[in-house]
Every structure is written in structure tokens, then in C-alpha cells.
Amino acid sequence: MIRIAITITVLAWIGYSSEVLPAADAGKQLAQSKRCGDCHGATGISPEGTSYPNLAGQKVPYLKAALTAYRDKTREHPLMSGMAQGLSDKDIESLAEYFSSLPSCP
């Protein structure tokens, strides 16, 4: 009985910990590891004079569609096509939620 209780507790904890990070926080971590800010700016506002789009405050469905298109090679870009390879649907959701959550005002 004790063994069953421990098993349930452990399984519940594993389930909880894998879901506990809000999507935007997971997206922030992923954006940092992918160094998205090198082109799109640390705050999602890209540097003046560059051809990189601002991502801050952009719509979640648009960002998801863009990343998915890069991953699935229906949209091509010398840098983004490579960056998007290997992203899961959950990664894309997290990145979209994160950049959408950033204020669009510089």
C-alpha cells in the first residue's frame, strides 16, 4: 500500500514538474539557448537598420505559423530555416508565447 502511494506521488510529481513551467517562461529559456536575441534583439525589438523583424508583441498565431513554416520548409530563410529545425510543436508554442508576451513599445 505504501509502495502504491509512493508510486502515485512520484508519478504525480513527474507530471507536475513537466507542466509547471508556463509556456512563455519555457520560451524565454529556449530563446536564450537559441540566441534569438542576436538578430531579433534582447527585448524582441531588432536593431535599427537590420532586416530582422521585431517579434515583441507579435500575435501568437502568426509567430507559430512562421516558425512552423520555417521548420517544415514551406518558408525559407538563410538563418531561420536552420534555426527552426528540430523544434517540436511545444517548443514553437513556447517561443510564440514568449515573444508575444514582450511589450511592443521600444
Place this chain on the structure above:
Amino acid sequence: MIRIAITITVLAWIGYSSEVLPAADAGKQLAQSKRCGDCHGATGISPEGTSYPNLAGQKVPYLKAALTAYRDKTREHPLMSGMAQGLSDKDIESLAEYFSSLPSCP
């Protein structure tokens, strides 16, 4: 002599009038005639819940690249591919300047 003077004046006026409209103003007129706001919002901020990107405050080089890609069919979208057909390089410059000039803060 008078005829030459009149000719010079008329030619100078024609040249002036074709350049007098700042790019952003020309872009605003074109955006209205193309009804860009139907999807991207009257202020360049697209409606919540849609998959249309905000254009307000976006970088000019990015907007030019996007419109050129739609026109030249190196980027495809069910609506934008058609909308961009027939745009001149100057039209694209004007639209990019206009949307970039709009404040990105909602």
C-alpha cells in the same frame, strides 16, 4: 524664348509633383486603396485572435523584403501573394515606409 521658359517650368512642375508626396504618405494612400487594414488593422496592429502580423513599427528593410518576396513568389500566402502582384519597387518602398512609421504601441 518664352516658349522655352514655359516648357522648362512645366517639366520642372511635373518632376516636382511626382516626387512631392513623401513615401509614407504615398504608402498610406496605397494601403487604403489595397485595404491592407482589413487584415492588419487600421493602425497596423492586427486584431487579437487572428494570424495576421502587426506591421506598425516594423523595420523598413524587413517589410520591403516580405512584400518583394510575395510579389516575386519566393514567399507564398493565400492572400498576400495575390495582393503583392503588380506592386512596383516604389510602391513597396512606400508601403514599407508607411507601416514602419506607425507607432508599434497599441
